[in-house]
Amino acid sequence: MNTVSETTTDTSLLDAMTKVANAxxxxxxxxxxxxxxxRIxxxxxxxxPGANLMADDIAQEVMIRIWNKAHLYNPATASLNTWIFTIARNARIDYMRKNGRYQSDIDPEEFWSEMADENADPFREAQQQRDEERIREGLRQLPNEQQQVxxxxxLEGKSHSEASxxxxxxxxxxxxxxxxxxxKLSVIIKR
Amino acid sequence: MLSCHPTLDTLTDYSAGALPLAHALAVSVHLDQCTQCREQVRRLNMVGAELFATHSETTSQEHMAKLKDNVMAAIANSQAQAESPEEREGFMHIPQSLRRFIPKGFNGLNWIHLTPSFKLATLCNEMGGAQIALSRVKPGARLPSHRHTGNEITVVLKGAFSDEDGLYREGDFICRDHHDKHQPRVTKDAECICLIVLDSPIEFTGCLTRLLNPIMRHFHPSNALNGG
Known part of the structure; x- marks a missing residue:
């Protein structure tokens, strides 16, 4: 797996997403x-590891879902990376569910999608970008043992106990x- | 103000997609009511998204080109699905993620009367996994004393109940393990409906209610006769 240095906040991607949704x-x-x-x-x-066929299937499935759900994407609620991450995560769970590991009547796409947030406002978008930059920078500075878990x-979708x-x-x-x-990434909300 | 929330560990596993589906369903029902946990999950998702965005894996260009062609062919044939937001009316107290299982409202479910004041309806079962059900208890009624043989998650959908440890209201998320034995009581003002996710069947401990245990086992997916 390659770690790519250049990341996100690529406005050309957001432009592309807008064109997919509107035009x-x-x-x-x-x-x-x-x-x-x-990335998917x-x-x-x-x-x-090694499941190339599954990776190909899911990559195609996610791109199709992006096309079909484009009108639901709201930049004020989630960044494009976050939105596509949640779609990929759901598609991966769904694939595993259909292929045995999690056989169940429950369809993850129905509830794991980002919840509609009534409070989303334009200021949120700027806040979101700042949060993301902070997380990106923070991830780089984490000690290896924390990055690993x-x-x-x-990435591997392991529960805490499986990871242990x-x-x-x-x-x-x-x-x-x-x-x-x-x-350290300041993502924990104080209760 | 909700008093009982999933732990940060549970929300992290939820965000990473590492939680068993039945438990994830219970968390999503809680999220439907809890802005605080929703915000927590939103931030956890951002961590996942950053990790996702920084790892990429390509094979040959020809291979990626072929995948791309497949996608373009698939979307050419698909009609854009303009999903309209569902109507909320008639679905009071039923969170979005449960509506598929409760299409005709609470009264349209197939309730099994376990005692005169306590009913149960199974929503769905995971193969060899958890039973996902609703419990419905009359105002002021006491639930038969019982013990959990595995983990149990309860999310209050309507009304309120209390037990030795406190009072639980709409949206509260309560996770109990097999060490717990308790006797919940519903508040007098209204009936109480809860989502329950049972990893293994509940065991009643009263001398008469013990007779219900075979029924509880029968409806749990761990019972092979029930066929999931």
């Missing part, structure tokens, strides 16, 4: 494909590393 512009979708399909494949291969959970088994660490250690990482 049903297929060329704009190919632009999104070029950027996101390799990497995301799937992280969970199931975050990757286990977010695979890393050979006590569950408490995994939990505290994740909490520590999240607190």
């Amino acid at each position: 049903r512009d297929t060329r704009a979708l190919t632009h999104l494909f070029d950027h996101y399909a390799p 494949r990497a995301f799937c291969l992280a969970a199931q 975050l990757s286990k959970v977010y 088994e695979e890393l050979g660490l006590p569950l408490g250690t995994v939990k505290s590393r994740i909490r520590l990482a999240l607190s």
